[in-house]
Amino acid sequence: MEKRLGKGLEALISDDSGKDIEKVAKVRLSDIIPNRFQPRKTFDPAKMTELIESIRSKGVIQPILVRPCQQGGYELIAGERRFRAAQELGFSEIPAIIRRDINDPDSLEISIIENIQRAELNAIEEARGYQELIERFEYTLDKVGQMVGKDKTTISNSLRLLALSADILLMIEEGKMSAGHAKALLYISNEQKREKLAKAIEKKGFSVRETEEIARRIEEPRRPIKKEKDPEIARMEEDLQHRFGTKVNILQGKKRGRIEIQYFSNDDLSRLMRFLLPGGQANN
Numbered sequence: 001m002e003k004r005l006g007k008g009l010e011a012l013i014s015d016d017s018g019k020d021i022e023k024v025a026k027v028r029l030s031d032i033i034p035n036r037f038q039p040r041k042t043f044d045p046a047k048m049t050e051l052i053e054s055i056r057s058k059g060v061i062q063p064i065l066v067r068p069c070q071q072g073g074y075e076l077i078a079g080e081r082r083f084r085a086a087q088e089l090g091f092s093e094i095p096a097i098i099r100r101d102i103n104d105p106d107s108l109e110i111s112i113i114e115n116i117q118r119a120e121l122n123a124i125e126e127a128r129g130y131q132e133l134i135e136r137f138e139y140t141l142d143k144v145g146q147m148v149g150k151d152k153t154t155i156s157n158s159l160r161l162l163a164l165s166a167d168i169l170l171m172i173e174e175g176k177m178s179a180g181h182a183k184a185l186l187y188i189s190n191e192q193k194r195e196k197l198a199k200a201i202e203k204k205g206f207s208v209r210e211t212e213e214i215a216r217r218i219e220e221p222r223r224p225i226k227k228e229k230d231p232e233i234a235r236m237e238e239d240l241q242h243r244f245g246t247k248v249n250i251l252q253g254k255k256r257g258r259i260e261i262q263y264f265s266n267d268d269l270s271r272l273m274r275f276l277l278p279g280g281q282a283n284n
Helices: 008-012 045-058 080-088 104-117 123-137 141-148 152-163 166-173 179-185 191-204 208-219 231-244 266-276
Strands: 025-028 064-068 074-078 093-098 248-252 257-261
Touching (some): 045 080, 064 080, 074 080, 074 104, 104 141, 123 141, 123 166, 152 179, 166 179, 179 208, 231 257
Parallel strands (some): 064 093
């Protein structure tokens, strides 16, 4: 079954009663301020040039979405590329849908959904958007997942990318490595070794699979040959991984065993502790 993006952008900018949405109006560009919660920080110059030429020829066909500001004017909610293109072309006005019922969490949520639907966010912008929803607006992993049509394990894995160093995050944002490469780097616990492999990825063009294998060799240079795991143990591992949203390894000995649960930051550890402490409220 095809997954859909939570409520979807249309649901967030429409209302059956017609009471909350005013008719499309021309709004002065000088009266619009950028969205404080815009997760997207980078804009492809080539795509912007294409949009500018399209708007120059046909005008702004799809209105932007704004909400009134208390101090006057409007805050941009969705349509930043169209807004920037209109500015570049020297327009004085732009068609806009004015919504009066959008709060701060809605503003960030709509921006994330719009950008994901258009495949405009890089992996780090997406992760930071999720992080702000969780930390600033107290969204749960489940709520974020429902919003974008992804399970909470996927959201959790996205958030873990933010545990990487600023230099590596910048490489991802600049397209020098993929999110898959970054997830492989997280397997390495030593920060200096992570950085060294990241530079090698950029220089030598390792694939994600090659990066995963190198990361394993770095982290476990003397790893013994892996025995076939008991199917029941493997099933329990999978259940725990789904519940905790992280890698879980059950190590079984002759008389005793242990369970290893990976975490990648203090925030991630705090999230896991809410699962594990007796009577704790899990962030799910």
